[in-house]
Amino acid sequence: MLSKKTQYAFRALTHLVENYNKGPVLISEISKKKKIPLKFLENILLELKKAGILESKKGKGGGYYLKNDPAKTHVANVIRVVDGPISMLPCVSLYFYQRCKNCDEKTCGLHDIMSDVRDATLHILENRTLKDLVE
Amino acid sequence: MLSKKTQYAFRALTHLVENYNKGPVLISEISKKKKIPLKFLENILLELKKAGILESKKGKGGGYYLKNDPAKTHVANVIRVVDGPISMLPCVSLYFYQRCKNCDEKTCGLHDIMSDVRDATLHILENRTLKDLVE
DNA sequence: ATTAAAGTCCACTTTTTTGGTAGGCTATTT
DNA sequence: AAATAGCCTACCAAAAAAGTGGACTTTAAT
Numbered sequence: 001m002l003s004k005k006t007q008y009a010f011r012a013l014t015h016l017v018e019n020y021n022k023g024p025v026l027i028s029e030i031s032k033k034k035k036i037p038l039k040f041l042e043n044i045l046l047e048l049k050k051a052g053i054l055e056s057k058k059g060k061g062g063g064y065y066l067k068n069d070p071a072k073t074h075v076a077n078v079i080r081v082v083d084g085p086i087s088m089l090p091c092v093s094l095y096f097y098q099r100c101k102n103c104d105e106k107t108c109g110l111h112d113i114m115s116d117v118r119d120a121t122l123h124i125l126e127n128r129t130l131k132d133l134v135e
Numbered sequence: 136m137l138s139k140k141t142q143y144a145f146r147a148l149t150h151l152v153e154n155y156n157k158g159p160v161l162i163s164e165i166s167k168k169k170k171i172p173l174k175f176l177e178n179i180l181l182e183l184k185k186a187g188i189l190e191s192k193k194g195k196g197g198g199y200y201l202k203n204d205p206a207k208t209h210v211a212n213v214i215r216v217v218d219g220p221i222s223m224l225p226c227v228s229l230y231f232y233q234r235c236k237n238c239d240e241k242t243c244g245l246h247d248i249m250s251d252v253r254d255a256t257l258h259i260l261e262n263r264t265l266k267d268l269v270e
Numbered sequence: 271a272t273t274a275a276a277g278t279c280c281a282c283t284t285t286t287t288t289g290g291t292a293g294g295c296t297a298t299t300t
Numbered sequence: 301a302a303a304t305a306g307c308c309t310a311c312c313a314a315a316a317a318a319g320t321g322g323a324c325t326t327t328a329a330t
Contacts (some may be wrong), residue, residue, distance in 0.1 A: 002223050003288070010245050011237065027306075035237050040290055046307070059298030060304045075248060082193050088137045102146065102170050111267040113210060113259065120255040125247065133244035138317065162277075175319055181278070194327025195275045 006083040017070045024063030051081040076125035087118045141218040152205045159198030186216040211260035222253045228256045
């Protein structure tokens with residue numbers, strides 16, 4: 001399951017997509033419109049900024065906005081930034097790989113199954129973008 | 136990510152598949168062979184039994200064994216029993232559905248994306264069985 | 271019948287993760 | 301300089317995950 005934090009992230013991003021190219025949006029506005037705890041949202045947006053998904057502007061008239069065209073940011077990327085691994089096992093993760101103790105990847109049946117799941121999942125999540133959030 | 140508990144469950148089940156039709160296997164044997172904390176394993180096996188995946192026998196010569204042919208128990212079922220939901224959002228889960236607050240399923244883009252992920256994932260996990268764990 | 275073997279049950283502890291908050295700091299605009 | 305708005309560090313509480321202890325029940329062998 002995606003964490004609540006990640007779900008907040010998607011809700012916030014949805015708002016920013018809806019306001020794409022309309023200038024910076026206040027954290028407090030997103031917080032209010034999407035009912036996300038303000039300070040928690042601050043952290044989330046900052047993370048998304050550091051990951052290169054958002055940009056921000058300080059001072060009056062400032063706020064957050066999408067760095068790139070909504071169709072350029074993939075859903076998979078957002079999940080990796082906020083939630084971490086997408087795979088069901090560390091030993092099949094592409095971005096957060098960790099070899100598994102007590103099992104040999106060559107002969108581990110579970111490994112194969114979860115590789116297949118990962119492929120199927122990524123096939124979807126890497127081909128859906130922020131644009132798809134609003135349709 | 137699957138919990139450690141679920142990974143233990145699969146390791147234990149693998150051992151039971153390897154010993155299918157050879158009579159009950161001791162918890163302590165599984166614990167030793169698969170390096171799973173004994174008491175924790177107890178809980179896991181009991182859960183799997185209550186879910187109808189395993190059977191057990193008490194007293195001397197007792198132990199745990201698969202209730203059905205390995206090819207009859209689906210990987211998806213094991214995950215649901217030990218880990219819970221497979222879906223990425225409560226609002227797209229088939230067995231653990233919860234409607235989402237602050238979003239209308241009809242118009243929520245994320246909902247659609249995660250439905251697709253669920254379908255793709257289940258297509259795999261409901262067609263792989265314990266037999267596939269050992270190949 | 272007794273005893274030993276083995277699973278069952280319940281309650282607890284510890285550790286880690288998640289969700290959330292507080293308050294001061296820094297940059298920008300007017 | 302003052303006001304605005306994001307940045308940063310640290311912290312806290314609740315929940316979930318991981319693991320343990322000990323008493324109880326059932327079964328089988330002696």
